[in-house]
Amino acid sequence: MAYAIALKAAGGTDQFHRIEFDIPRPGPGEVTLRQTAIGLNFIDIYFRIGIYPWPVPRDLVTGSEAAGVIEAVGEGVSLRVGQRVAYTTPNGAYASHRTLSATQAVPLPDEISDDVAAAVMLKGLTAHYLIHHSFPVTPSDTVLFHAAAGGVGLLAGQWLAAKGVRAIGTAGGAAKCALARAHGYGEVIDYRVKDFVPEVMRLTDGLGVAAVYDSIGADTVLKSLEVLQPFGTLVSFGQSSGAPDNLRVSHLARASLRLTRPTLFHHTRVQGWLARASAEMFAMIASGAIKVEIAQRFPLAAVGSAHEALAGRQTTGSTILVP
Known part of the structure; x- marks a missing residue:
């Protein structure tokens, strides 16, 4: 049985609760992941407290970056079962399993661990667009x-x-x-x-x-x-x-x-940007030019404590949630 940590309503961390569901099957063009690591970000807090509008009336599953292993693929997908991938989306990552479009899943090089990938898909790609597009530095x-x-x-x-x-x-x-x-x-x-x-x-x-x-x-x-x-x-x-x-x-x-x-998800809608930017980011990490600081790990079930630590500016670097 798969599970997710969802929000009953906008508000405090007491709104988080566990929901269980059957492992979803991928449709055409989709993949189903068993998630191994989930990133924590301020955007998750913005959705929790209602600063950003909810796409569903209740039981919103927040979380915007994760990594995992493909367990099933739909028709027309070139990715394969057993392949490690990572992704970033506005919501939906606080779960043990996830089905999403194969176009959103980025294959991981051998040099990039699941934890590192989950820590950088949103944050690293944000850093990428900030210094290459929002204000291209020299x-x-x-x-x-x-x-x-x-x-x-x-x-x-x-x-x-x-x-x-x-x-x-x-x-x-x-x-x-x-x-x-x-x-x-x-x-x-x-x-x-x-x-x-x-x-x-x-x-x-x-x-x-x-x-x-x-x-x-x-x-x-x-x-x-x-x-x-x-x-x-x-x-x-x-x-x-x-x-x-x-x-x-x-x-x-x-x-x-x-x-x-700017926002990341306007960039990811541009054809080819996600693959190109991810490849450049992974290359920087693999070369050692960028080291990823994962300073905190929480069980996914303790996501409320993770939110409180992040909102209270008690964290440094990246925080990983483990399903």
């Missing part, structure tokens, strides 16, 4: 990355360093700052101790940065604008402190600034 750039010790931040810091980009990070507390420095950031500002605005301006000799990658939202968005160079770009890709609704278009007039609010 070696001459200096950028600021908030939440540098988080799952996306640690991957992005290493990727930026490999590209020769000067990356300044922000993190909360000495331990998280040290972790971010060990993952590619040249300088890291402890936002609990110092205001990042004067620190960034000091570190850049008053010039500011070419781009700010901001997943914090309400607490940081207006200050992020203050450290941008003329024609600089604010990449707002999350809202862990609340929606950045305090930002107005008129704020961009300060220095002819640019604003983008």
Whole structure:
């Protein structure tokens, strides 16, 4: 019997409960996976508390990245039973088994473990589009990355360093700052101790940065604008402190600034992007240029505790849920 951890209604972690179901059979163009590792992300919290609209009235299965082994394939599928794959979707990953379109399943190279794949499909591909598309970095750039010790931040810091980009990070507390420095950031500002605005301006000799990658939202968005160079770009890709609704278009007039609010799943809809970006990401990991920090593991049944740790900023790197 397969099972999932679903939400009865939007709200607290007490809304999680276990539901059981028969292992689904794949239809044409689909595969059924036995899942071995599931990633945890802030988007899961956004769905849980109702910031993002639910696609079903109740018993929503959240979770947006996972890895597993194919147990059955539908008609017209080139993937094979026993093959290891990973995927990222907006919801549905908090389960022991999953059926999905074969086009969403990315075959895993031998060098990439299931745990690593589950930790990077959403976070690593997010880092990919941030620095290659939202604001395509060049070696001459200096950028600021908030939440540098988080799952996306640690991957992005290493990727930026490999590209020769000067990356300044922000993190909360000495331990998280040290972790971010060990993952590619040249300088890291402890936002609990110092205001990042004067620190960034000091570190850049008053010039500011070419781009700010901001997943914090309400607490940081207006200050992020203050450290941008003329024609600089604010990449707002999350809202862990609340929606950045305090930002107005008129704020961009300060220095002819640019604003983008990208999401991963718009990128994955582009034909060929998922396969190409995944291959580039796996190659970076296999080469050692990017090391994946899996700092926490929880049983899937304890997903409520995992959510509370992530929301309370008590985690670093990536968190894995084990079915």
